[in-house]
Amino acid sequence: MSSDEMKINIRITTGAKKEMQGENLTIWSFFFLEGFSRYPKLEIVLFAFSLVMYLITLLGNSTLILVTVLESRLQTPMYLFLGNLSFMDICYTSASIPTLLVNLLSSQKTIVFSGCAVQMYLSLAMGSTECVLLAVMTYDRHVAICNSLRYPVIMNRQVCVQMAAVSWVMGCLTALLETTCALQIPLCGNLIDHFTCEILAVLKLACAHSLLMDVIMLVVSVLLLPIPMLLICISYVFILSTILRISSAEGRNKAFSTCGAHLTVVILYYGAALSMYLKPSSSSSQEVDKIISLLYGVLTPMLNPIIYSLRNKEVKDAMKKLLYRTHENL
Numbered sequence: 001m002s003s004d005e006m007k008i009n010i011r012i013t014t015g016a017k018k019e020m021q022g023e024n025l026t027i028w029s030f031f032f033l034e035g036f037s038r039y040p041k042l043e044i045v046l047f048a049f050s051l052v053m054y055l056i057t058l059l060g061n062s063t064l065i066l067v068t069v070l071e072s073r074l075q076t077p078m079y080l081f082l083g084n085l086s087f088m089d090i091c092y093t094s095a096s097i098p099t100l101l102v103n104l105l106s107s108q109k110t111i112v113f114s115g116c117a118v119q120m121y122l123s124l125a126m127g128s129t130e131c132v133l134l135a136v137m138t139y140d141r142h143v144a145i146c147n148s149l150r151y152p153v154i155m156n157r158q159v160c161v162q163m164a165a166v167s168w169v170m171g172c173l174t175a176l177l178e179t180t181c182a183l184q185i186p187l188c189g190n191l192i193d194h195f196t197c198e199i200l201a202v203l204k205l206a207c208a209h210s211l212l213m214d215v216i217m218l219v220v221s222v223l224l225l226p227i228p229m230l231l232i233c234i235s236y237v238f239i240l241s242t243i244l245r246i247s248s249a250e251g252r253n254k255a256f257s258t259c260g261a262h263l264t265v266v267i268l269y270y271g272a273a274l275s276m277y278l279k280p281s282s283s284s285s286q287e288v289d290k291i292i293s294l295l296y297g298v299l300t301p302m303l304n305p306i307i308y309s310l311r312n313k314e315v316k317d318a319m320k321k322l323l324y325r326t327h328e329n330l
Helices: 003-011 040-070 077-105 113-146 148-154 157-183 199-203 211-224 226-244 249-277 286-310 313-329
Strands: 016-020 023-027 030-033 110-112
Touching (some): 030 113, 040 313, 077 113, 077 286, 110 113, 113 148, 113 157, 113 199, 157 199, 157 211, 211 226, 226 249
């Protein structure tokens, strides 16, 4: 269905009406997701690309979780956090990619109001939690390299569980605040120019400017993006300084290997997030935003387990051991 046809359908869509301060306010029961309908010839290609990336994401992250749970040598703080990261990536992609896959093949690209609300919340919650968790993982690497003798004492299991729990609580609460405020803003249409109920795309339908929503978005964005990034940068200054003082070439290579995987994930994740949430609204077209969102939502979660697996000998050995056990049982 073309964009023009979708707009015609929207005009004939009926919504529940109620009076609010003397104005007619439409409470939309469902939304149209325009997605990539302007490029119908590309939708099959995008469907194939998204499906393959999604399946790899599910397989890679599920395998990484399974390995960290079953392999006793990986029962360490680093892999506890890595398991949480993989679980977040599965939830994040599952919140939006199945809807995208259905809509890419459907002529009626719709989503009900409740589904839109859940999708918005889960995407925000998982993304926000991951921002905090990546900073926590950096602190873990900082202690492991810069204060290695006291590492087992500082990063004991109770502390690690508490730090992971704080990441989840912060992410889920900030997402709840953003989603609740966004859904209370009157909307003057139900055509979302995106392939998912992304909060910035939904807010573009607002009938009036909301200063409160702008303040909340700014505070949350600063709290979850620049501040964790600053802490990560400061930590890596100390980490690199300590690594360069290691006399053993083998020790330096091992430290660079564990930190390199994490730093690669940080750059990919924060690079995409910053380009989405901390840029002027007129700096790029909506189509570019959709591509960035697709890469952010599919490519990054798919690459995380690959990066950690290929650059980590312990993970590769654990995977080989698990495959060997599975083969023996068969």
